[in-house]
Amino acid sequence: MMDLSLSRPDEIVKMLCDRLRNERLSQQMTQADVAARAGVGVNTVSNLESGKNVGFENVIRVAMVLGRLSELEELFKPKVDSLDDILRYESSLKRQRIRKKTDDA
8 A cells, every 4th residue: 555645646646547547457448448338438538547637427437337436435434433523523414614714813
């Protein structure tokens, strides 16, 4: 596992694009196969593999085709290490507005 905390965003994008391409190839699928099954264009898959901006929904579609949704599910999963964390998370599910901090100095 690579430590991403010391990586630049462009390095992380390149690594994830390489992993995506390798996953597709390991499943012996062409870009056209993935595109057809995901309901996107071949250019979208190509752009995704080369790190060009692609809509997040398209990333999800490709992940679904490659059977990698569980990894996406983990992406922004709340960190709950204790009962207090669980209660805090559940209370935050109610819609809230974040108040702007004011400078009272």
